[in-house]
């Protein structure tokens with residue numbers, strides 16, 4: 001059942017209103033990983049809740065307790081739950097999204113202030129932190145509600161919402177909420193849910209829409225090396241003492257090689273090699289080495305064949321070194337020996353890997369490699385956060401509905417992809433509610449999520465809003 005023409009027309013006619021809504025959201029710097037922005041994450045929660053309420057959604061702002069971040073005890077942002085429609089004759093779809101964002105500073109290399117939506121009318125791009133990840137898609141759902149309320153047409157399905165403000169920092173507190181609501185059955189906020197839809201990832205390229213049936217998990221480590229009681233003068237102490245930074249750099253160099261192979265024994269080995277049949281699946285996707293190099297902005301692909309490059313992202317684990325806290329990084333040539341440095345790295349996990357079976361291998365290896373250095377400094381290992389990988393059955397009516405909706409809006413059959421990123425609660429929804437979960441992305445592969453100059457193409461925002469609405473009509477239509 002295609003969406004009514006008046007809905008599609010309304011979306012086109014209200015493009016400006018929808019862009020203004022996104023502009024308001026981008027202006028709230030809801031960076032969950034920075035204690036200085038915690039108030040803003042709360043502000044963003046209130047903004048979203050009031051938007052939902054104004055279109056007839058019953059909402060509840062659920063406190064999730066406190067947590068420790070950078071040594072500070074902080075209130076976690078609330079989860080925003082919502083429901084609209086209670087018609088037993090209709091399917092019930094649960095929508096998840098997040099209203100927090102990754103950090104962004106103009107000095108990181110942005111061409112425009114990251115928390116001001118900047119339009120480039122020549123290219124049709126809407127620049128701003130969170131435009132694609134994940135404020136644009138979340139507001140896409142709000143746009144769908146707006147259209148139906150304004151046109152006074154009933155929604156084709158009952159809707160339930162679960163929006164969080166900690167996704168970029170480990171989704172703390174949300175698993176417990178989902179599990180407890182699921183245990184309440186019909187009485188809970190997720191009672192009667194038939195399927196879940198999440199719009200929080202991207203097309204593989206800039207041309208072909210996709211449906212996503214897998215995500216990698218993640219395990220994130222902070223490895224601290226300390227020794228001196230304070231920062232030291234390298235002219236006074238150089239070659240007299242064990243230096244924490246030297247130890248840390250040596251240790252971090254033992255984790256991964258230049259070709260992406262993980263050097264921690266047992267980690268890569270947990271994953272089975274692909275069969276020829278599986279390789280062919282990756283070969284059939286609309287992708288090229290040029291796509292990865294264009295979206296990365298450099299000719300730096302690890303392989304020359306697209307199946308290997310795609311498998312690197314979709315069905316292999318990867319280990320990335322993210323940064324060193326406490327190291328000198330400013331301009332000029334400060335001759336310091338930092339007293340305490342912490343290396344940050346994470347491993348993206350694929351089945352059958354989980355934080356529970358990978359973390360012990362990592363800890364054992366780090367301790368053994370540190371021992372080999374014969375340093376008198378001290379090593380402390382902290383596991384910051386983690387989440388399991390997820391793979392879904394894409395031969396399901398939920399995916400069929402999304403496929404039909406994509407064909408109607410984009411006149412293209414979507415690619416079926418697995419995503420390299422992580423949305424830890426996806427598996428929690430699948431396991432706690434025992435329903436099919438679909439990832440239906442709005443943005444393109446070159447949106448630059450987590451990066452400088454993040455953008456959402458206006459056409460993806462507007463056609464994406466139509467796609468989300470049309471998907472609901474296709475779910476209502478059934479097989």
Ligand SMILES: NCC(=O)N[C@@H](Cc1c[nH]cn1)C(=O)O
Nearest residue numbers: 133167168169170200421422423
């Ligand atoms: N759009 C999903 C996303 O960006 N997820 C993050 C989740 C995360 C995990 N640790 C920190 N953030 C991702 O990096 O995949």
Ligand SMILES: [Zn+2]
Nearest residue numbers: 098133134200
């Ligand atoms: Zn996201």
Ligand SMILES: [Zn+2]
Nearest residue numbers: 133168449450
């Ligand atoms: Zn993200």
